[in-house]
Amino acid sequence: MLRVVVLVSGGGTNLQAIVDAVEKGEITHTEIVGVISNNKNAYALERAKKHGIPARCVSPKEFESRAQFNKALLEAVDGYTPDLVVLAGFLVVIPPEMIEKYQNRMINIHPSLIPSFCGTGYYGLKVHEAALERGVKVTGATVHFVDEGTDTGPILLQKAVEIRQGDTPEVLQRRVMEQAEWQILPRAIDLIANGKVTVSGGKTKMTE
Ligand code: GRF
Numbered sequence: 001m002l003r004v005v006v007l008v009s010g011g012g013t014n015l016q017a018i019v020d021a022v023e024k025g026e027i028t029h030t031e032i033v034g035v036i037s038n039n040k041n042a043y044a045l046e047r048a049k050k051h052g053i054p055a056r057c058v059s060p061k062e063f064e065s066r067a068q069f070n071k072a073l074l075e076a077v078d079g080y081t082p083d084l085v086v087l088a089g090f091l092v093v094i095p096p097e098m099i100e101k102y103q104n105r106m107i108n109i110h111p112s113l114i115p116s117f118c119g120t121g122y123y124g125l126k127v128h129e130a131a132l133e134r135g136v137k138v139t140g141a142t143v144h145f146v147d148e149g150t151d152t153g154p155i156l157l158q159k160a161v162e163i164r165q166g167d168t169p170e171v172l173q174r175r176v177m178e179q180a181e182w183q184i185l186p187r188a189i190d191l192i193a194n195g196k197v198t199v200s201g202g203k204t205k206m207t208e
């Protein structure tokens with residue numbers, strides 16, 4: 001059984017997609033053992049509680065230094081003894097010691113086709129604003145393993161989404177979530193839970 005902890009900051013629609021997929025049996029051999037948010041008002045925490053999943057807030061505001069927050073966050077994650085950490089819209093920089101400890105055991109969902117529109121400053125609506133500004137005809141989402149960079153780890157899954165005439169950033173964000181994020185993040189977890197993913201040389205390999 002893959003023990004999964006999900007880190008969130010906002011509405012939690014990706015968390016909901018994961019929870020629904022586990023409950024429907026689309027993700028097998030997996031248990032979501034905890035949800036952690038840096039934002040006490042994150043609706044994602046409500047979603048977790050509605051499904052009986054332990055949920056808690058660890059906020060940088062509660063600590064005198066970033067180092068103390070980093071230590072508390074890692075302790076909170078470790079406390080669930082996870083096999084996999086999933087960043088689902090988590091907007092806080094992951095502590096280096098946590099990246100080290102969970103190397104190849106921590107994944108992130110990014111709302112573009114990496115390496116486009118990613119890296120420092122590209123998050124949330126900003127990603128879609130940049131795609132529309134550049135005039136690309138196709139965007140999408142990426143699930144990747146987390147390494148010491150920003151959106152630079154080994155890519156696991158990607159799904160393309162068309163951009164339509166007249167799209168606003170908000171309309172595009174929703175389409176990318178519905179057609180890509182909510183599909184590939186649960187699928188990535190199921191692949192990992194069933195031992196179908198290996199990472200070597202900074203790239204992933206799938207055994208179907
Ligand atoms: C999503 O757009 C995701 O791609 C990005 O942050 C947002 C999280 O949304 N990483 P939600 O909290 O899962 O609804």
